[in-house]
Amino acid sequence: MTDYTIKELTDMVRAFCGERDWDQFHNPKDLAIGISTEANELLDIFRFKNAEEMMGLFKEPKQREHIEEELADVLFFVLRFAQMNNIELKHALETKIEKNAKKYPVEQAKGQNKKYNEF
Template sequence: MQFDELNVAVREFCESRDWGQYHTPKDLAIGLVTESSELLELFRFKDRTEQLELLAESEKREDIEDELADILFFLLRFADLYDIDLEAALEQKLEKNGKRYPENEYKGSNEKYDE
């Protein structure tokens, strides 16, 4: 599915359940953070090897995929309801970050641009 198809699927899913009343910007932002925290919890206290093992194990990988899908759901719903073009927003952000983090200065570095 493309973004447009995903947006329609999420919109129809929510409309058929009358969930629009619960989808204020604040509540959708809370949903994004909550689901992101659930993803993070799966990796809590795991070293790199253990993290990769989670991704290799089918049941744990499904849990990770479920959390990523939940995050995407809230992201798409927010963007759809409040007329945010995610593709354009990402392109603009990549351009901004390209200026903040020139490749020749930041390649292989994890420093923030203002450090």
């Protein structure tokens, strides 16, 4: 297993799209639609599955491959959105985690699945 940096992953996506001259189509709206659409394709895999069936999907090679592909599609659009709009993902993620740490203090959030305004 190789650990790629965000930059390496972004460069892969940039090269793929560059070779196909797709910059012209990748405006913020359409890339955000791509993120949402692919996230929903991932969600659809789990539709009508109970807890046991959901976990079974990961053990069945074809289903696992499907999950991995839809997850990769989401990541592709996230990386592409950030790349096309000069968003540094590491900074964005660190900043958001810092904000979430304040919204979800460990003392209140540990072992809870409540939203921050329900504490």
